Amino acid sequence: MGVVSCMAGLVEGKRALVLGVASERSIAWAIAQRLAQEGATLALTYQNERLERNVRSLAERLPGTWLLPCDVSDDEQISRLSQELQSRWERLDILVHSVAFAKKEELSGRYVDTSREGFRLAMDVSVFSLVALCKALEPMMGAGSSVLTLTYLGSERVVPNYNVMGVAKAALEASVRYLSNDLGPQGIRVNAISAGPVNTLAARAIAGFTTMLQRVREVAPLRRNTEAEEVADAALFLLSDLARGVTGEVLYVDSGYHILGMV
Numbered sequence: 001m002g003v004v005s006c007m008a009g010l011v012e013g014k015r016a017l018v019l020g021v022a023s024e025r026s027i028a029w030a031i032a033q034r035l036a037q038e039g040a041t042l043a044l045t046y047q048n049e050r051l052e053r054n055v056r057s058l059a060e061r062l063p064g065t066w067l068l069p070c071d072v073s074d075d076e077q078i079s080r081l082s083q084e085l086q087s088r089w090e091r092l093d094i095l096v097h098s099v100a101f102a103k104k105e106e107l108s109g110r111y112v113d114t115s116r117e118g119f120r121l122a123m124d125v126s127v128f129s130l131v132a133l134c135k136a137l138e139p140m141m142g143a144g145s146s147v148l149t150l151t152y153l154g155s156e157r158v159v160p161n162y163n164v165m166g167v168a169k170a171a172l173e174a175s176v177r178y179l180s181n182d183l184g185p186q187g188i189r190v191n192a193i194s195a196g197p198v199n200t201l202a203a204r205a206i207a208g209f210t211t212m213l214q215r216v217r218e219v220a221p222l223r224r225n226t227e228a229e230e231v232a233d234a235a236l237f238l239l240s241d242l243a244r245g246v247t248g249e250v251l252y253v254d255s256g257y258h259i260l261g262m263v
């Protein structure tokens with residue numbers, strides 16, 4: 001196998017699509033900035049016109065970044081996104097899926113009270129979207145392309161209030177394994193990062209989120225919270241050729257919290 005060059009940026013010349021920038025605190029924004037620093041050309045998406053201005057002002061900080069609309073719950077918009085990308089880029093090297101949604105009322109109380117519509121919505125936006133994006137963008141990807149999604153420990157342990165999103169993350173992690181097996185023969189890798197709690201817009205929808213942050217600071221091996229920049233550095237590894245032998249993996253970036261028992 002070839003040796004990864006240290007002369008240029010780690011993702012120099014690669015083309016990256018990043019979904020999930022909503023604010024300056026978004027994990028996707030930290031990843032986008034890190035990829036740009038290491039030489040990638042970026043396209044960012046925004047969900048709707050309400051958020052376009054915010055995402056546009058962030059995108060302007062990374063010269064040459066392309067901005068496109070995409071509500072991932074709409075097949076038509078995914079198909080348009082794929083056509084737009086294919087009209088301008090001959091190849092997609094990096095796909096970052098940093099998108100999740102559940103109704104606020106589903107993120108408190110008991111999981112058993114989850115509504116059918118709340119379950120469907122969380123699964124559709126947070127899980128199926130990755131499958132649909134991989135399918136739509138597969139024609140542009142090939143040997144060396146890398147896909148990354150974001151997950152959380154609530155997929156495998158019961159975390160109070162995380163509820164339907166934990167079940168969605170379990171399905172997302174299983175999807176990472178199935179997708180990596182489907183796309184591996186073409187040289188496309190698919191991985192996830194399981195991030196510790198980070199204070200973002202999505203996280204604030206979870207009841208008791210500040211208590212989660214505090215608990216991690218108290219007991220995690222590193223005794224501190226996860227920063228979006230730490231997630232971005234690990235993302236850079238998984239998205240670059242340094243991780244060319246890694247696929248179907250969930251990498252924890254959580255100050256070591258997930259190794260603990262009796263917490």
Ligand code: NAP
Pocket residue numbers: 019020021022023025026027028046047048051070071072073097098099100101125150151152194195196197198199200201202203
């Ligand atoms: P965030 O900044 O709020 O990002 C979530 C993104 O999902 C937003 O850009 C949001 O757009 C987007 N989204 C929701 N519904 C969408 C739709 N239908 N179409 C397109 N985009 C949609 O929060 P974040 O914490 O960075 O979340 C990013 C990812 O990291 C999520 O998968 C989350 O579960 C995961 N994660 C977060 C933490 C944490 O503690 N923050 C920990 C582990 C994993 P709108 O704002 O327009 O809805």
